[in-house]
Amino acid sequence: MGGLLRERGRLRRDWQHVLDDSKWSRTKMPDELNYAVYLSYEYMPSYLKQCFLYYSLLPKSRNFSMDEVVAMWISEGFIHGNSNNLEELGENYYKELVSRNLIEPDKSYADLWVCSMHDVVRSFGQYMIKDEALVTEDGDNDIIPKLGSKKFLWLSIETNQSQSGELDWKSLQAQQSVRTLISTIQIKMKPGDSLFTFSSLRTLHIESTDMAVLVEYLHQLKHLRYLRLVNADISVLPGNIGKMKLLQFLVLECNKLVNLPDSIVKLGQLSLLSLPEESMVPRGFRALTNMRRLNMFRAHMDGDWCSLDELGPLSQLRVLGLTKLENVSAASFAANARLDEKMHLIWIFLQCTSKLRDDGLVKEKEGVSEEEQQRIEKVHDKLCPPPGVELLQIEGYFGWQLRSWMMSTSMVPFNNLKTILFDDLACCIQLPNGLCQLPSLQLLQVSRAPCIKHVGTGFVQAAATSFPRLNEMVLDRMVEWEEWEWEEQLQAMPRLRRIQLKNCKLRHVPPGLASNATSLKILFLEHVKQLSYIESFPYVVELIVDGCPDLERITNLPNLQKLTIISCLKLKVLEHIPSLERLLLQDYTMEKLPEYMRDIKARHLQLFCRLWLLSAVAVGQSGTEWDKLSQVEHVKAYAGDGDSQRKWYVLYTRGDNCKLDSNISRSTVLAKTLSTSMVDAQGFESVYKMKKKHLQLRLQLGEDPIFGKYDGKGSHLC
Structure with a gap:
């Protein structure tokens, strides 16, 4: 509405x-x-x-x-x-x-x-076309009778993820008028099954491992415009695919498909081609001048396979993804692609094979030679996009620094660039200085840049308002990053609404961010090592801190309404947050609720903890934890196991006569916590402490201990 x-x-x-x-x-x-x-x-x-x-x-x-x-x-x-x-x-x-x-x-x-x-919207749409379309899941027992009941224009057969099933191709033979077939279910075809009956088919999206027969007879679909094959267990396409003269859109998500047939260059109407990562295109590709979207085009430099210079004549390209650029032996091949002349190009993806390990650091055995760095830098120099580009994604680049067209004032001509995604910058030692001058940039994401330790003043410059339209910034897995210089007087990022800082060693969030990002509403900090405090963010309304091991205090956030704290073990101070509405606290290691909870005035608390701590909350006013959360209006506390994080719960509403509800039973607590302690405890002392704690819980739950009167010192237990 x-x-x-x-x-x-x-x-x-x-x-x-x-x-x-x-x-x-x-x-x-x-x-x-x-x-x-x-x-x-x-x-x-x-x-x-x-x-x-x-x-x-x-x-x-x-x-x-x-x-x-x-x-x-x-x-x-x-x-x-x-x-x-x-x-x-x-x-x-x-x-x-x-x-x-x-x-x-x-x-x-x-x-x-x-x-x-x-x-709700989907159900309405399907109701409106129920006479022309059949939408069903393989879990439906009457799918075959439905297929035989009437003729449909559109078929959408979806796999129920809780089941696996198959459909025989002959069950579809009666649907001779169908124009679209979308199937995520396994469809069995046998030798001799024909596609001639589907003469009206325009769109075919099919997901099935056994597609050998289907692929062999695809050329019979004379009017097919759109073809998407997913998870097909095929290594080649038939040579007769060149007969599908009307085919415009071809999406191949088949990991075993390596070589495309020579006849693919005869598909003159082809305007979208999305390839598997390892597939190679034959020479003659330059003939496909109607191509507008080309994804995962692999750079290959020997034999009969296509190289970058075949892209030169494709002047209508709007979306282009290039992979394996480390294979390009000379910058001249990249120059012949003539990217800067493709005035319709708005999305570009440039990818090299990663040089990083899983931990985000450079692979030591392989390393990166100086010769390799110089070559890839020259190749990227010649892959400069046209001025109208809107999205730029660079992945796996291992040059020492990003290219000149990404660095300083030379970036100003890219007035339409809205999104920049840098991923896997193995050797770069600094972020590009020119990014802040882009007038239309709305999203900046940098991920996996292990050699960047310091972000200097060049990133946020004083000449003019830096990042004038930036809406969201993500800096992730810059694992050695420690410092960010940004003085308060340097105005920047006036429209920034969300920032994520993840997996780094940043010592402190710069004061310039807190004072100048006047539109900043969401601050997300995850696995930021060495960060000890967060303070004085006057505009932030939501803060998420997750796994920050050295964080000790959060203070002076006057407009903060929603706070999420996950596994921040050293956090002791939480104060001057007058507008807090919701607090989510998750920590499965804490022995008791943190002391800062006593001063929290949030209306809603959501707590995820271990079962024995939840049981201490469940006993209500007679328990040791009650005074830390009794002032909260609504409490939802949970503990779980491998199957569910919310298997056990405690629900509390202060305004409803202090109503407290829980599904925790005495036997559950004792069985669960005792089994955990016997697995986790190290030595007699740990076992003793855990059993003492269990006995305290039994007392809080109102159960008479079998040892008689308990003096709180564990003597009877010993």
């Missing part, structure tokens, strides 16, 4: 018109469907309705990128316009569904790359 009202405008009469709409009283729709979604659907333009309904077919257990969704819409003929801008139109439709809140962006991806659809 919010999305609909935003589209209607700001005038009162426009909203009143929605309120008074007669469609609210529609009586033919089942009660379980949402009328607000129906009203939003009715107000959609016709071109958007069919795209929305089609999206509801996509299996919710799988991720579909914006590229793939738009490609399916184009294959179905939903998007009309000039053939050169169909993808752009499709992206606009996709973004319009987002703006109407009918699909929801996955925040773990940049730029709306992956979205999901809420179950």
